[in-house]
Amino acid sequence: MQLHDKIFEVFIEAKELDFAIQNMANNIAADFKDDVLVFIGVLNGSFMVLTDLMKHYQYPCEVSFVKLSSYEGITSTNEVKQLIGLSESLEGRSVIIVEDIVDTGNTVEELKRIFKEQKVKHFKIATLFFKPEAYKKDIKLDYVGIRIPNKFIVGYGLDYNGLGRNLKSVYQLANTNTNNNMINIVLFGKPGAGKGTQAEFLKQKYNLTHLSTGDIFRFNIKNDTHLGKLAKSYIEKGDLVPDEVTIKMLEDEVEKNLDSKGFLFDGFPRTIAQADALDAFLKTKDWNVTATIALEADDEILVQRLLERGKTSGRADDQDVDKIRNRYQEYNEKTAPLMDYYKEQNKFYAVNGIGSVQEITEKLSTVIDIL
Numbered sequence: 001m002q003l004h005d006k007i008f009e010v011f012i013e014a015k016e017l018d019f020a021i022q023n024m025a026n027n028i029a030a031d032f033k034d035d036v037l038v039f040i041g042v043l044n045g046s047f048m049v050l051t052d053l054m055k056h057y058q059y060p061c062e063v064s065f066v067k068l069s070s071y072e073g074i075t076s077t078n079e080v081k082q083l084i085g086l087s088e089s090l091e092g093r094s095v096i097i098v099e100d101i102v103d104t105g106n107t108v109e110e111l112k113r114i115f116k117e118q119k120v121k122h123f124k125i126a127t128l129f130f131k132p133e134a135y136k137k138d139i140k141l142d143y144v145g146i147r148i149p150n151k152f153i154v155g156y157g158l159d160y161n162g163l164g165r166n167l168k169s170v171y172q173l174a175n176t177n178t179n180n181n182m183i184n185i186v187l188f189g190k191p192g193a194g195k196g197t198q199a200e201f202l203k204q205k206y207n208l209t210h211l212s213t214g215d216i217f218r219f220n221i222k223n224d225t226h227l228g229k230l231a232k233s234y235i236e237k238g239d240l241v242p243d244e245v246t247i248k249m250l251e252d253e254v255e256k257n258l259d260s261k262g263f264l265f266d267g268f269p270r271t272i273a274q275a276d277a278l279d280a281f282l283k284t285k286d287w288n289v290t291a292t293i294a295l296e297a298d299d300e301i302l303v304q305r306l307l308e309r310g311k312t313s314g315r316a317d318d319q320d321v322d323k324i325r326n327r328y329q330e331y332n333e334k335t336a337p338l339m340d341y342y343k344e345q346n347k348f349y350a351v352n353g354i355g356s357v358q359e360i361t362e363k364l365s366t367v368i369d370i371l
């Protein structure tokens with residue numbers, strides 16, 4: 001099934017949705033049937049859930065709606081706006097917020113803030129779908145229909161850029177990309193070797209999805225996610241983040257870009273265990289690592305480059321010579337053996353990383369063009 005540019009496949013059938021909603025209605029009734037509840041649907045997504053929930057909830061209650069929006073395309077914009085507020089007073093009332101899906105939790109946080117001002121008696125949250133891995137808040141969700149992995153879904157009220165809300169079942173992005181024309185490149189290089197700079201050029205030139213574990217970590221740290229807090233404690237010491245955290249995060253990013261022409265892995269894998277995990281994961285998609293390219297440069301030149309970068313980037317891990325050397329030591333101990341791992345598979349290429357940005361891009365392109 002196609003919506004705009006993307007292909008979707010059935011993920012959860014209508015019957016299963018109905019069963020989950022019936023369960024939610026029963027649980028709500030068990031807690032509140034003696035109260036006259038006010039159910040408040042959060043538009044647009046929750047119109048289907050609320051409709052079916054009401055068919056299963058057969059006790060006196062009221063129904064109302066608010067409209068909020070926090071999404072553009074398939075990634076959360078991290079910003080919640082209230083579009084249409086409440087007209088009636090809810091003071092002293094028991095309120096059940098009805099959501100189609102809770103993702104980061106920005107929306108429920110905003111709702112909680114709004115309803116606190118209303119002096120309601122009870123404030124409960126019911127959501128058909130919940131993505132525990134994406135959730136960043138501590139607010140308890142009182143009634144959850146179905147827990148799902150951190151994947152983009154449509155149907156049953158949920159949309160992809162406006163389309164798909166009227167579908168009776170729920171769909172997920174299909175993996176239509178089983179071709180082996182993909183170019184998946186692993187870029188190696190010590191911190192400061194210019195991986196990030198070169199990756200910018202290569203992703204444009206070859207239409208690749210650039211996945212930098214450093215960038216993904218920093219994004220999570222900046223947004224203070226669970227993963228971010230965890231990663232921060234390691235990065236600040238100059239240590240590597242544990243494999244299982246890194247691998248999970250990276251897989252999530254690949255899952256979000258299943259229609260990609262190829263991936264440029266930057267900063268990953270850094271250990272043999274990670275390389276094994278990456279191979280195993282790519283295999284589940286019928287893909288593989290096409291090549292690994294190392295940007296080689298002398299340690300002393302790199303230390304100077306990093307200290308320069310630290311002056312302007314503000315990155316704590318770039319400002320301290322000991323921490324930098326600690327990262328090089330990690331690299332030599334854990335990452336260097338990886339080169340042998342890929343050499344054995346005839347996938348390893350090395351490029352001299354000293355020279356102008358353009359010269360190095362050209363050398364890298366020469367390697368990629370013959371793959």
Ligand code: IMP
Binds near residue numbers: 045160
């Ligand atoms: P939150 O504020 O990040 O919890 O996001 C909640 C809103 O994001 C939902 O009401 C949806 O509009 C949208 N959303 C989150 N995940 C999905 C999805 O997988 N498909 C479609 N919309 C989604």
Ligand code: MG
Binds near residue numbers: 043046099100
């Ligand atoms: Mg919604």
